[in-house]
Amino acid sequence: xxxxxxxxxxxxxxxxxxxxxxxxxxxxxxxxxxxxxxxxxxxxxxxxxxxxxxxxxxxxxxxxxxxxxxxxxxxxxxxxxxxxxxxxxxxxxxxxxxxxxxxxxxxxxxxxxxxxxxxxxxxxxxxxxxxxxxxxxxxxxxxxxxxxxxxxxxxxxxxxxxxxxxxxxxxxxxxxxxxxxxxxxxxxxxxxxxxxxxxxxxxxxxxxxxxxxxxxxxxxxxxxxxxxxxxxxxxxxxxxxxxxxxxxxxxxxxxxxxxxxxxxxxxxxxxxxxxxxxxxxxxxxxxxxxxxxxxxxxxxxxxxxxxxxxxxxxxxxxxxxxxxxxxxxxxxxxxxxxxxxxxxxxxxxxxxxxxxxxxxxxxxxxxxxxxxxxxxxxxxxxxxxxxxxxxxxxxxxxxxxxxxxxxxxxxxxxxxxxxxxxxxxxxxxxxxxxxxxxxxxxxxxxxxxxxxxxxxxxxxxxxxxxxxxxxxxxxxxxxxxxxxxxxxxxxxxxxxxxxxxxxxxxxxxxxxxxxxxxxxxxxxxxxxxxxxxxxxxxxxxxxxxxxxxxxxxxxxxxxxxxxxxxxxxxxxxxxxxxxxxxxxxxxxxxxxxxxxxxxxxxxxxxxxxxxxxxxxxxxxxxxxxxxxxxxxxxxxxxxxxxxxxxxxxxxxxxxxxxxxxxxxxxxxxxxxxxxxxxxxxxxxxxxxxxxxxxxxxxxxxxxxxxxxxxxxxxxxxxxxxxxxxxxxxxxxxxxxxxxxxxxxxxxxxxxxxxxxxxxxxxxxxxxxxxxxxxxxxxxxxxxxxxxxxxxxxxxxxxxxxx
Numbered sequence: 001x002x003x004x005x006x007x008x009x010x011x012x013x014x015x016x017x018x019x020x021x022x023x024x025x026x027x028x029x030x031x032x033x034x035x036x037x038x039x040x041x042x043x044x045x046x047x048x049x050x051x052x053x054x055x056x057x058x059x060x061x062x063x064x065x066x067x068x069x070x071x072x073x074x075x076x077x078x079x080x081x082x083x084x085x086x087x088x089x090x091x092x093x094x095x096x097x098x099x100x101x102x103x104x105x106x107x108x109x110x111x112x113x114x115x116x117x118x119x120x121x122x123x124x125x126x127x128x129x130x131x132x133x134x135x136x137x138x139x140x141x142x143x144x145x146x147x148x149x150x151x152x153x154x155x156x157x158x159x160x161x162x163x164x165x166x167x168x169x170x171x172x173x174x175x176x177x178x179x180x181x182x183x184x185x186x187x188x189x190x191x192x193x194x195x196x197x198x199x200x201x202x203x204x205x206x207x208x209x210x211x212x213x214x215x216x217x218x219x220x221x222x223x224x225x226x227x228x229x230x231x232x233x234x235x236x237x238x239x240x241x242x243x244x245x246x247x248x249x250x251x252x253x254x255x256x257x258x259x260x261x262x263x264x265x266x267x268x269x270x271x272x273x274x275x276x277x278x279x280x281x282x283x284x285x286x287x288x289x290x291x292x293x294x295x296x297x298x299x300x301x302x303x304x305x306x307x308x309x310x311x312x313x314x315x316x317x318x319x320x321x322x323x324x325x326x327x328x329x330x331x332x333x334x335x336x337x338x339x340x341x342x343x344x345x346x347x348x349x350x351x352x353x354x355x356x357x358x359x360x361x362x363x364x365x366x367x368x369x370x371x372x373x374x375x376x377x378x379x380x381x382x383x384x385x386x387x388x389x390x391x392x393x394x395x396x397x398x399x400x401x402x403x404x405x406x407x408x409x410x411x412x413x414x415x416x417x418x419x420x421x422x423x424x425x426x427x428x429x430x431x432x433x434x435x436x437x438x439x440x441x442x443x444x445x446x447x448x449x450x451x452x453x454x455x456x457x458x459x460x461x462x463x464x465x466x467x468x469x470x471x472x473x474x475x476x477x478x479x480x481x482x483x484x485x486x487x488x489x490x491x492x493x494x495x496x497x498x499x500x501x502x503x504x505x506x507x508x509x510x511x512x513x514x515x516x517x518x519x520x521x522x523x524x525x526x527x528x529x530x531x532x533x534x535x536x537x538x539x540x541x542x543x544x545x546x547x548x549x550x551x552x553x554x555x556x557x558x559x560x561x562x563x564x565x566x567x568x569x570x571x572x573x574x575x576x577x578x579x580x581x582x583x584x585x586x587x588x589x590x591x592x593x594x595x596x597x598x599x600x601x602x603x604x605x606x607x608x609x610x611x612x613x614x615x616x617x618x619x620x621x622x623x624x625x626x627x628x629x630x631x632x633x634x635x636x637x638x639x640x641x642x643x644x645x646x647x648x649x650x651x652x653x654x655x656x657x658x659x660x661x662x663x664x665x666x667x668x669x670x671x672x673x674x675x676x677x678x679x680x681x682x683x684x685x686x687x688x689x690x691x692x693x694x695x696x697x698x699x700x701x702x703x704x705x706x707x708x709x710x711x712x713x714x715x716x717x718x719x720x721x722x723x724x725x726x727x728x729x730x731x732x733x734x735x736x737x738x739x740x741x742x743x744x745x746x747x748x749x750x751x752x753x754x755x756x757x758x759x760x761x762x763x764x765x766x767x768x769x770x771x772x773x774x775x776x777x778x779x780x781x782x783x784x785x786x787x788x789x790x791x792x793x794x795x796x797x798x799x800x801x802x
Contacts, residue, residue: 015053017060020045028052029080029138034248041226043219043245047071048142050080056112067107070143074100077110080138081118095120095137099176100144107141114139145244147236149207150175151185153220154251156230161255161667162683163230165197166190166217170207175234175246190217198685208237215243223248230254255663258325261290261639263318265680270333271362272322272677275355275751275772277330279732279758280536284326284668287661288616289538291639292423293609294328297321300427301335304435307383309376310341310368324680326668330354332362332676340365343377353438356699356752356772361678387436391597394429397422398604403615409622409647416615420640426608433601437594441467444591447584457792461700464763466575466588467595474599476764478528479738483567485520486554486742490561492516500559508551530610531603533716533736538609538616539636545617552720553739560743565724567742568765623647630655637661675751675774694797696773696780698748701759702790704768707798708745710784712777727788729776733758741765746788748776748795770795 018028023036032050039045049066051059060066067075079095096117098110118137151170156163169185186207187200194214199206208216216235224231227250234247265272277297285294301320305311311319320334332351339345351359367373403419406412445463449456489495489511498510511521529544543550560567577585620632628650629635637658638646646654671683711726713719719740722728727746730737738761741747747762752771762769768790770776776795780786785798 015051015055015058015060017062017066018050018052020048020050023050027082029082029140030249031078031080031247032138032140035140035142035246037227038223038245038248041223043223044243046143046145046244046246048140051111051139051141054111054115054137054139056115057108059108059111063107064104067104067141070141074102074144075107076140076142076144077101077107077114078140078142079114079117080140082136082138097176099174111139111141142246145236145246146238147174148172148239150236150246151234153216153233153235154230155220155224155233156251156254157189158232158251158253160670160683161258161664163254163257163259164192164682166220168208168213168216172207175236188213194218212237212241212243219243219245255667256657256660258664258668260661260664261287261323262325262680263321263323265322265331266317266319267333269678270322270331271359272329272679272681273332273355273359274327274329274673274675274681277321277328278751279734281328281534282732282734283534284665284671285328285537286539286636286665287639287642288636289536290323290326290328291641292420292538292612293536294318294321294323296424296427297328299424300431303424303428304383304431305337305341308338308342308380309372310338322680325671325673325683326665327671327673327681329673329677329681332359333365336362336365338380341368341373341376342380343370343373345380349442353442355675359676361676383432384436384439387432387594388597390429391433391601394426394601394604398426398607401608401611403611405615405618406622409619409626409628412615412619412622413643413647416612416619416640417644419612423608423612426605430598430601430605433594434598437591437598440587440591440594443587444584447581447587457700460793461703461791464701464759465703466580466584467591467763474596474603475735475738476599476761478531478735479741479761479764481524481528482554482739483557483742485517485524486557486561486739488520489517489554489558495558496562500555500562504548504551504555507555508547511551511554530607531735533734535606535735536609538613539633542606542610542613544610545613549716549736550739552716553737556720556722557739557743560724563724565743567724568744568767619643626650629658634658634662637665694779694799696748696776696795698770698773698776698793698795699752700769700790700793701752701771702747702762702767702769704746704766704790705788706746706768706790707785707787710748710780710782710786711744712780712782714777727786729780729786731777733761741767746790748773748780748786748788750774750776750778 020036020039023032026033028050035045035048047070051063077098079097081095096113098113101107101110115137149170149172151168152175154167157165157167166189168188168190170188171183171185184202186202188196188208189198190213191197194217196213220231220233223233230251232249232251233245236244236246238244281293295318298318298321299314302311302314305320306314320331322329322331332354335354336347336350339347339350347362347364348358351357351362368376401422404415406415444466445460448463448466449459489499492514494514498514499507502510511517525544525547530542532540532542533549534540535542557567577588580588616635617632620629620635623629623635624632628647634655673681674684706727708725708727710729711722712729713722714731716736719728719730719737722740722743724743725745727748728740728744729748731750732752733747733749737758741761742765744767746768747758749758749771750773752758759769759771768788770788770790770793773795780795780797785800787796787798789795
């Protein structure tokens with residue numbers, strides 16, 4: 001219900017009386033225009049008329065006849081000021097409404113009251129806050145509904161900003177008690193299929209029947225579709241069960257559509273997971289990151305499938321990943337295209353590799369003919385075994401890659417367009433390298449479990465112990481260097497005062513200037529500064545650009561060392577190969593090489609992403625300098641393929657859209673999702689988990705048993721509170737968390753598998769680790785005493801003594 005047809009004016013028109021059918025634009029105010037639109041939609045609206053340009057004691061001559069035409073029933077007299085209930089401002093409650101008006105003299109007085117409220121102090125305060133100009137008053141006179149129940153319906157949830165949910169609030173009698181806050185309503189949340197997802201009742205029985213809820217939801221969504229935007233509507237149901245619509249206004253407080261960039265699923269019952277992908281990209285991502293990094297992941301996985309013959313060609317539509325509610329998911333069904341196309345690969349193996357456990361919901365796809373599977377299997381072996389040669393070539397490609405800085409935004413956008421395909425290529429190389437590592441790691445586990453159909457927890461733990469013997473793993477070597485740096489800091493006399501006890505900004509300044517540590521810190525950033533939290537996110541800076549998160553973790557680790565706490569150092573437990581079978585002695589070195597190569601290509605991939613991060617930072621600054629955007633950060637809130645048009649044709653509409661999308665990201669970040677979803681994943685409601693027995697069973701990822709105090713941390717900011725010797729419980733870890741590994745006693749993650757980042761680094765440190773606990777952060781609380789068994793995957797809360 002846009003008001004673009006009539007611009008607000010301070011000049012009131014001559015007072016005139018209009019029927020709802022006569023109102024063609026918003027010159028009669030948003031409320032009156034909304035009612036006229038409801039009539040146009042074919043919805044039932046109580047009879048009404050409107051006085052446009054109403055004045056005190058100067059009412060239209062036809063007022064009496066129009067009032068009498070409404071019938072011998074009480075009427076409601078409502079303000080409808082110009083600009084009220086518009087797409088920008090609601091003015092809800094700022095102007096007067098008079099109910100149950102029964103006589104002509106009362107009608108005149110009610111109209112005067114509404115006109116006078118235009119100059120009320122509360123209305124003036126609202127106008128001053130909103131910055132809008134003065135409005136003139138229009139008045140709606142509408143037949144009252146003898147309401148048995150009344151209320152409001154929002155076609156989008158105004159709290160969560162979810163447009164796939166519709167919210168109905170209902171009270172007995174007139175709806176004004178709800179609007180004024182005098183009555184607590186029955187509350188219903190309805191999804192797009194018409195099912196009530198949740199409800200909260202004020203009495204023993206609901207005020208609305210299922211049929212009434214369905215009718216309100218159906219007609220409200222009809223109105224939303226007609227207007228092309230989310231609406232806030234008032235309704236009433238009379239004693240005979242007739243539904244009437246009383247008001248319609250745009251919801252003015254919503255951000256951009258949280259599902260604007262959702263990708264359609266190739267099949268409606270595809271199985272999605274947040275495992276694996278949440279390690280590299282936890283939380284919601286900006287449109288720029290989703291459209292560039294998210295798509296590149298899908299491209300790399302499709303590239304693998306096409307190379308081995310499991311897929312005919314790379315589709316421009318997302319096939320192996322998904323993007324919903326701003327979050328990235330792996331499409332497990334899209335991934336098992338491989339098992340349908342090659343011999344020896346099964347959906348169960350795919351689920352175990354990506355999720356660390358079986359996924360019963362994942363069903364096999366129709367298999368290709370056996371002869372084709374045989375050919376594809378040969379291609380798959382060639383694909384995996386040629387990874388070392390591809391990686392060697394990739395080393396030279398990354399060394400030569402650059403995104404040249406430019407003087408104008410338009411030139412830099414062209415440069416980024418030209419180089420975007422290399423990001424896709426880098427992702428494809430990393431996936432090829434990872435495929436060989438996963439292939440050989442699976443062989444090791446299968447050989448360890450040679451006498452059983454599936455590896456037991458103990459056999460899984462033994463396989464992880466053997467795989468942990470790989471030395472020279474780049475991500476682990478980085479942690480070794482960081483450990484040495486913190487060990488050295490703990491010996492510097494001034495470190496306690498100027499580093500450990502300082503705020504992070506001052507600590508950074510000190511470590512950059514103190515002769516005893518500045519060179520070592522600079523060398524560390526020179527080698528590893530391209531890494532960081534959410535390191536493939538275009539908007540999140542790397543350590544080199546923003547070292548503060550790294551400094552915070554270093555402060556915690558250094559404090560622990562100075563305090564004499566036991567800390568860990570990354571090390572490799574020697575493996576007595578003579579005790580292994582001949583097959584394991586042959587395959588294990590190759591598996592170790594593959595692990596090193598996978599982490600090497602991951603670092604290269606992050607290097608390529610870092611080039612793009614720096615370029616997008618420059619692009620944002622250029623767009624700000626050229627008055628294309630009011631602040632440089634908004635560059636991240638356009639999809640990559642939108643940028644050329646945004647730069648070529650700057651507009652206020654583009655800016656407004658980006659700002660709304662930035663608001664949307666804050667809402668999207670609040671959502672959590674189930675590990676496994678059939679069909680498009682939906683955000684979880686309040687967690688419903690049980691810890692009656694205090695036991696959680698996950699996947700063992702690093703041997704050892706430890707008891708200690710739990711520290712639950714969902715973010716790096718929460719992790720800064722870690723104390724030495726605590727057991728870290730977190731949804732997932734990426735490279736940004738590794739500085740804390742030297743001071744924790746063990747690790748529990750909700751998600752992940754044996755090759756997850758946390759599992760790999762925990763094994764390097766010799767820390768007991770359980771991944772894929774699924775509910776660890778929901779059942780365990782900071783301060784709980786827990787026993788973590790990295791051999792069996794069992795995490796147990798130890799009851800406090802009574």
